Amino acid sequence: MGSGYVSKEFLMIQKFIEDICGIALGEEKAFLLESKLxxxxxxxxxxxxxxxxxxxxxxxxxxxxxSFIDIVTINETFWFRDKTSWNIMEDLLLPVYIQExxxxxxxxxxxxxxxxxxxxxxxxxxxxxxxYLDENSIFDVQMKHFExxxxxxxxxxxxxxxxxxxxxxxxxxxxxxxxxxxxFTNQGRVWxxxxxxxxxxxxxxxxxxxxxxxxxRFDIIFFRNVMIYFxxxxxxxxxxxxxxxxxxxxxxxxxxxxxxxxxxxxxxxxKYTNGSYFKVKG
Numbered sequence: 001m002g003s004g005y006v007s008k009e010f011l012m013i014q015k016f017i018e019d020i021c022g023i024a025l026g027e028e029k030a031f032l033l034e035s036k037l038x039x040x041x042x043x044x045x046x047x048x049x050x051x052x053x054x055x056x057x058x059x060x061x062x063x064x065x066x067s068f069i070d071i072v073t074i075n076e077t078f079w080f081r082d083k084t085s086w087n088i089m090e091d092l093l094l095p096v097y098i099q100e101x102x103x104x105x106x107x108x109x110x111x112x113x114x115x116x117x118x119x120x121x122x123x124x125x126x127x128x129x130x131x132y133l134d135e136n137s138i139f140d141v142q143m144k145h146f147e148x149x150x151x152x153x154x155x156x157x158x159x160x161x162x163x164x165x166x167x168x169x170x171x172x173x174x175x176x177x178x179x180x181x182x183x184f185t186n187q188g189r190v191w192x193x194x195x196x197x198x199x200x201x202x203x204x205x206x207x208x209x210x211x212x213x214x215x216x217r218f219d220i221i222f223f224r225n226v227m228i229y230f231x232x233x234x235x236x237x238x239x240x241x242x243x244x245x246x247x248x249x250x251x252x253x254x255x256x257x258x259x260x261x262x263x264x265x266x267x268x269x270x271k272y273t274n275g276s277y278f279k280v281k282g
Contacts, residue, residue: 017072020065021153022209023229036071070156077117078173080124081224084275085253089125089220092272093251094132097219098141111220112245113150114208119161119201120174121222122150123193126200127183143200149215151206158203164193209234212241219247225255239266243280252278 013033017023080086097109113122129146132138152158171180171191184191206215208226221242227235242252243266252267254260260267260278267278 018231018234020209021069021072021207022231022234023072033072066155070154076225077120078170079120079175079179080128081121081174082253082256082275084256084273085222085224085277086124086128088251088253088272088275088277089128090132093220094129098138101141101145108145108147109220110147110216110218110247111149111222112215112218113148113222115223115226116150116152116161116203117157118166118170119150119164119203120170121224122148122161122201122203123164123197124174125222126197127179130197130200131179131182143196146200148201149218150201150203151208151215152203153205153207155205158205162198162203164198165190166193167191208238212245215245217245217247218250220251220253221246222253224253225258227258228255243267246280249279252280254278 097106100106101109111125113125116122125148126143126146129148130143133141133143150158150161152161165187166184167190171184180191183194183197185194186192223238223242227238230238239260246252251270256275260269266281268281269276269278
């Protein structure tokens with residue numbers, strides 16, 4: 001891409017990216033975008049970036065747009081990311097929710113993993129819950145009382161996540177030995193996730209720029225390392241939608257490096273050991 005010509009093309013594709021999936025890609029990312037789209041161009045019938053851009057932006061071919069989303073979205077993930085979140089789940093949240101089920105105050109606990117990528121986060125949630133029940137000899141509350149929804153904009157990563165099979169490199173990223181031996185079966189080059197854990201997670205394609213109300217309300221929302229890719233305006237809109245999606249006393253987890261900008265009047269930060277989570281005020 002050349003200088004003046006690049007700017008025009010990039011601004012066009014930049015706006016399209018933000019319109020369809022909310023990702024705010026600054027102009028400093030022009031070279032990165034070109035690198036990512038080079039593979040797409042090589043595998044297509046287009047002879048230039050200009051043709052590819054016109055097809056993506058003007059013709060709205062669903063297959064092209066799907067491939068485009070797969071390329072521009074970030075799918076960096078691993079097991080049990082940010083250890084403090086899991087301590088909070090086990091020490092603070094699960095005991096309360098389980099007691100409420102026992103007391104007949106609720107029928108189930110709903111948990112949402114947004115932008116779940118290849119499934120490590122929602123499966124970590126399921127393993128955390130199952131292991132907690134097992135370690136504490138809890139039999140009257142079971143996995144069927146936990147509804148875990150995992151969403152992502154990419155149909156491709158969701159299809160991979162649903163299979164529940166991970167190679168030797170992916171399985172090592174954040175997963176300790178006890179969990180690996182308890183919940184996975186080695187099949188040579190891949191590790192197969194236990195069926196009980198697989199079935200406890202429901203995967204659904206969902207674009208976060210849409211209205212959240214169709215997903216229902218949740219007791220716990222994992223929205224970690226997601227908002228860093230959005231514009232400031234879109235971050236505020238996301239937080240308002242999250243606020244309306246959390247049940248009273250519900251918990252929000254965000255990335256350890258993320259901040260809730262201008263949301264002090266809406267959310268309160270709850271600290272525990274070296275970690276934190278957020279609750280809607282009032």
